[in-house]
Amino acid sequence: MADKTANPLQRVQVSPGVYVDVAPEIIASVAEPKANDLGRYEITQNPQDRWRYKTPSLRNVQLTAPYMHNGSIASLREVVEFYNRGGIANENLDPLIKPLHLSGIETEDLTTFLEALTGDNVE
Ligand code: HEM
Numbered sequence: 746m747a748d749k750t751a752n753p754l755q756r757v758q759v760s761p762g763v764y765v766d767v768a769p770e771i772i773a774s775v776a777e778p779k780a781n782d783l784g785r786y787e788i789t790q791n792p793q794d795r796w797r798y799k800t801p802s803l804r805n806v807q808l809t810a811p812y813m814h815n816g817s818i819a820s821l822r823e824v825v826e827f828y829n830r831g832g833i834a835n836e837n838l839d840p841l842i843k844p845l846h847l848s849g850i851e852t853e854d855l856t857t858f859l860e861a862l863t864g865d866n867v868e
Pocket residue numbers: 797798799800801802803806809811812813814815821824825828839841842855859
């Protein structure tokens with residue numbers, strides 16, 4: 746039986762009208778690294794918009810790991826720890842993102858709060 750977890754092959758055109766099916770791992774091994782997603786700047790070209798991303802809904806957020814636009818944070822606890830550190834310093838950082846000095850129990854409580862945003866009508 747075919748392994749359903751394996752990535753499907755990607756069809757690559759090697760010359761006009763000639764295609765080969767290649768495993769995505771092979772394509773990745775010779776591809777350029779993916780460019781950073783610069784956020785809203787990519788559309789507006791306004792330097793102030795660099796690293797600005799759409800603020801997502803937190804509804805059912807417990808079920809949608811990994812987090813942030815690039816999936817760089819694996820768990821909600823780590824998201825809370827990220828905010829507690831004050832995010833990543835950059836010249837466009839919103840003043841609301843700053844070190845929060847949360848205690849261990851407050852970090853725990855905030856994580857539990859985020860987990861509580863899960864509806865009971867989700868499969
Ligand atoms: C302690 C307070 C906060 C908590 C617990 C929190 C929680 C979260 C979580 C769980 C996510 C990930 C959502 C996902 O990937 O589906 C997220 C993303 C985000 N939050 Fe917050 N947030 C906080 C404060 C803020 C503030 C103050 C701002 C705006 C100034 C903000 C703006 C955003 C934005 C723009 C994203 C998307 C980031 C990206 O895609 O890389 N958050 N937040």
